[in-house]
Amino acid sequence: MTPQSEDFSAWYNELVIQSQLVDRGPVRGTMVIRPYGYRIWELLQADLDRRIKEAGHDNACFPMFIPESYLKREAEHVEGFSPELAVVTIAGGKELEEPLVVRPTSETVIGEYMAKWIDSHRDLPLLLNQWANVVRWEMRPRMFLRTTEFLWQEGHTAHLDEADAMRETMWALQDAYAAVARDLAAMPVVPGEKTPGERFAGAVRTYTIEAMMRDGRALQAGTSHYLGTNFAKAFEIQYQDEAGRLTLAHTTSWGMSTRMIGGVIMTHGDDKGLVLPPRLAPYQVVIVPIGRKEQGEEAAAEARRLGQAIRSMGIRVHVDDNRPQLSPGFKFNEWELRGVPVRIELGKRDIDNGVATLARRLPTVEGQGKEQIPLDKLPELLPGILAEFQRFLYDRAEAFREEHTADVDTWDAFAAQVAGGWARAFHCGRTACEDEIKAETAATPRCIPLDAPQESGACVKCGQPSAYGKRVIFGKAY
Amino acid sequence: MTPQSEDFSAWYNELVIQSQLVDRGPVRGTMVIRPYGYRIWELLQADLDRRIKEAGHDNACFPMFIPESYLKREAEHVEGFSPELAVVTIAGGKELEEPLVVRPTSETVIGEYMAKWIDSHRDLPLLLNQWANVVRWEMRPRMFLRTTEFLWQEGHTAHLDEADAMRETMWALQDAYAAVARDLAAMPVVPGEKTPGERFAGAVRTYTIEAMMRDGRALQAGTSHYLGTNFAKAFEIQYQDEAGRLTLAHTTSWGMSTRMIGGVIMTHGDDKGLVLPPRLAPYQVVIVPIGRKEQGEEAAAEARRLGQAIRSMGIRVHVDDNRPQLSPGFKFNEWELRGVPVRIELGKRDIDNGVATLARRLPTVEGQGKEQIPLDKLPELLPGILAEFQRFLYDRAEAFREEHTADVDTWDAFAAQVAGGWARAFHCGRTACEDEIKAETAATPRCIPLDAPQESGACVKCGQPSAYGKRVIFGKAY
Numbered sequence: 014m015t016p017q018s019e020d021f022s023a024w025y026n027e028l029v030i031q032s033q034l035v036d037r038g039p040v041r042g043t044m045v046i047r048p049y050g051y052r053i054w055e056l057l058q059a060d061l062d063r064r065i066k067e068a069g070h071d072n073a074c075f076p077m078f079i080p081e082s083y084l085k086r087e088a089e090h091v092e093g094f095s096p097e098l099a100v101v102t103i104a105g106g107k108e109l110e111e112p113l114v115v116r117p118t119s120e121t122v123i124g125e126y127m128a129k130w131i132d133s134h135r136d137l138p139l140l141l142n143q144w145a146n147v148v149r150w151e152m153r154p155r156m157f158l159r160t161t162e163f164l165w166q167e168g169h170t171a172h173l174d175e176a177d178a179m180r181e182t183m184w185a186l187q188d189a190y191a192a193v194a195r196d197l198a199a200m201p202v203v204p205g206e207k208t209p210g211e212r213f214a215g216a217v218r219t220y221t222i223e224a225m226m227r228d229g230r231a232l233q234a235g236t237s238h239y240l241g242t243n244f245a246k247a248f249e250i251q252y253q254d255e256a257g258r259l260t261l262a263h264t265t266s267w268g269m270s271t272r273m274i275g276g277v278i279m280t281h282g283d284d285k286g287l288v289l290p291p292r293l294a295p296y297q298v299v300i301v302p303i304g305r306k307e308q309g310e311e312a313a314a315e316a317r318r319l320g321q322a323i324r325s326m327g328i329r330v331h332v333d334d335n336r337p338q339l340s341p342g343f344k345f346n347e348w349e350l351r352g353v354p355v356r357i358e359l360g361k362r363d364i365d366n367g368v369a370t371l372a373r374r375l376p377t378v379e380g381q382g383k384e385q386i387p388l389d390k391l392p393e394l395l396p397g398i399l400a401e402f403q404r405f406l407y408d409r410a411e412a413f414r415e416e417h418t419a420d421v422d423t424w425d426a427f428a429a430q431v432a433g434g435w436a437r438a439f440h441c442g443r444t445a446c447e448d449e450i451k452a453e454t455a456a457t458p459r460c461i462p463l464d465a466p467q468e469s470g471a472c473v474k475c476g477q478p479s480a481y482g483k484r485v486i487f488g489k490a491y
Numbered sequence: 492m493t494p495q496s497e498d499f500s501a502w503y504n505e506l507v508i509q510s511q512l513v514d515r516g517p518v519r520g521t522m523v524i525r526p527y528g529y530r531i532w533e534l535l536q537a538d539l540d541r542r543i544k545e546a547g548h549d550n551a552c553f554p555m556f557i558p559e560s561y562l563k564r565e566a567e568h569v570e571g572f573s574p575e576l577a578v579v580t581i582a583g584g585k586e587l588e589e590p591l592v593v594r595p596t597s598e599t600v601i602g603e604y605m606a607k608w609i610d611s612h613r614d615l616p617l618l619l620n621q622w623a624n625v626v627r628w629e630m631r632p633r634m635f636l637r638t639t640e641f642l643w644q645e646g647h648t649a650h651l652d653e654a655d656a657m658r659e660t661m662w663a664l665q666d667a668y669a670a671v672a673r674d675l676a677a678m679p680v681v682p683g684e685k686t687p688g689e690r691f692a693g694a695v696r697t698y699t700i701e702a703m704m705r706d707g708r709a710l711q712a713g714t715s716h717y718l719g720t721n722f723a724k725a726f727e728i729q730y731q732d733e734a735g736r737l738t739l740a741h742t743t744s745w746g747m748s749t750r751m752i753g754g755v756i757m758t759h760g761d762d763k764g765l766v767l768p769p770r771l772a773p774y775q776v777v778i779v780p781i782g783r784k785e786q787g788e789e790a791a792a793e794a795r796r797l798g799q800a801i802r803s804m805g806i807r808v809h810v811d812d813n814r815p816q817l818s819p820g821f822k823f824n825e826w827e828l829r830g831v832p833v834r835i836e837l838g839k840r841d842i843d844n845g846v847a848t849l850a851r852r853l854p855t856v857e858g859q860g861k862e863q864i865p866l867d868k869l870p871e872l873l874p875g876i877l878a879e880f881q882r883f884l885y886d887r888a889e890a891f892r893e894e895h896t897a898d899v900d901t902w903d904a905f906a907a908q909v910a911g912g913w914a915r916a917f918h919c920g921r922t923a924c925e926d927e928i929k930a931e932t933a934a935t936p937r938c939i940p941l942d943a944p945q946e947s948g949a950c951v952k953c954g955q956p957s958a959y960g961k962r963v964i965f966g967k968a969y
Contacts, residue, residue, distance in 0.1 A: 040591060044553065046552040055550065077640060078640065099579050100579060101579050151817075440781065
């Protein structure tokens, strides 16, 4: 496999296929998510779905074919999505009178039904979510990061006023997305607001969580939009307030997608392959029995017993006991490639000594390699070992990001910094100035961090007074 | 609402909307599954997914756009699905060189990848499943039963030989679908084989579970197909056997869809509305506090306490405490319309007496109406009450089916029987004869029941000797 240092893109493209996460789809830009990749999605989905439900949202399912006329009702929205649409023109053997767009996102169709379902202030807030596939025709497709079809959840909510809609927007950003990224994916993220030039088509304010990949680039890992009354106007989403006045609702939308899997790969992976955070690992532990013939049989039997004991601790464990044609060394490499957090090796001599050899995918302590652990203690030790590994990955990623982020106040320092990381800089807030920065360095404003200190200065590019009252994070992005 | 006895179709069409299960989609034949309907699907999905995984299958996700050329590789398959296809011809602002079919089912695209992933006999069986939306352009759409887009799971597996593939086919039919229908949906189903005229396009043998609706019609509630080597030939799904010979795999596919929700409605519903089996009910219990002002407040507070105690028993309970503008009577009717199995009414006098009034959606014992139950006993009694209600629904549906099914041996008796139920009759096995039966009575062969006794006789229509060695079930179908 190509090393990261040589060609990060090639490393990624080879790894996603070799680790059996995905295969290239039959149509350009599509992907087949294989069981190993899909299981990661299921684990993320289960946790995020629980958070969404606990916060009072209901899942629903809206049609994926949207009449072209719906999209046109919100002017900025259709302008933003038009170039990326896939269109059904033939159905049931006939040309359709009105072409159907395959949803790129569902604000329009859901807006239409919100208008139907909302009459009174008592119907608000209306808190909906759906798990769905969406289609955006991508020019530069990349597995997980930009595929023409991808899986996501999209939350869509309607509220009495701006204050309530903004509370929802920030809940999705912080309590759902930042929390899932941190707790499950071990990805430290920076929550912040997008600059006007990077807003969602039709939004009043767009918020994002931005993560740093191991090549120093940024990945937008989830977005949450306050849509104001833009879609409410376009679709007549209105309610009677307590005094009987007809009032426009304020809406939000927010989404997290299979792109997160790409983020996990590029946050933790190395030249040996994937490194999966335990909470998203299909197999948290793999046991490889060692030995041939009778000794191998004995080791396999003991591995199965141990697997059962580990499974009863609520750990996802796989016993690699039915591939006698492969050597232990081959299996070790394969499970490293596939990013299993903990490998347990078990041979006849280990069993006789009442121990097993445990190898973490990465040493959590400098120089710490394999260690021997008494067989009878192993199951109860593993939850702690896995939790420590999860924490280690988070801390390592955070340290990496800090090392590759700096405040810069000159153009030369800016250009040097965004070549391999993130720059925190003052910016004038003009979209034309952002465009110049992008043309010269390929860097874009990633976000205005929520928790940045109040500061002001001269725009790092044009010298005009800074906007936003804060530094903006710039970086090259996926 | 139109009564069942007056117009069953109108009753159904009105009920699915009024009970807030669905709304009509923006495009003809599509549906919006609202939270109350989607929750039923999630409950069914969770149980079926568990069974699928426990039996060793892995979930995956294949693209929904299939190159037109893939579909054409299996001749019967493309012929069967051609009239129903939706086709994307424009994407990213350009006309596509090869039109893309929106998947009506995924045998072809999954076949392509099975061929890639299978090399050796060691790679078999390959047991895949996906939860997906599919599109079939329907001429006579009907909410849940036939919508142009619907949700389902589709299992796709590859095996060493016919025996192993047939074991899989029957597992899906019996251990997955018949069990889910019986245990969750309280739908007694007849598992059986389809006659050649009713087979899935491209299958060697198609199996089905058939359920009787309350108008005497049949609903095909899940199908499982042994595909032989038809798709293996078309997509070159082959493996090296132990002797190194290249051998075709035997494949299966099986699917259960949102159609099941339509089955639940028509198996149990009545003129008051839905009747939901507890295991699929979004709310198994609803508590309605009664009274105005202070007494109402006291009842609501007690209802919330009781709700918490019931919830801690693992029961899905809803406390209807924040709609003071609606009368208790209105709420009772609404929860009956929406099919909640158990309603609990709680007023000040009840609380003073330490009791609550419990009303089942249907009396499980003749003449048994409401009953008073001590508040402190209620939470622990509810699991038993719900289980009894679930059993009652199953037994009632089974008795209904038995009353409306008869062995018939003359054409007159046949025609009379299929007017309002199912006929068990001898049939010659000729598709042309099936077509004549359908033209005259609208009835079709639903299945050759697996567990029917070995019998033979003269075809009920043409008098020729019977095929299959068994009676065939005929009925009008959805």
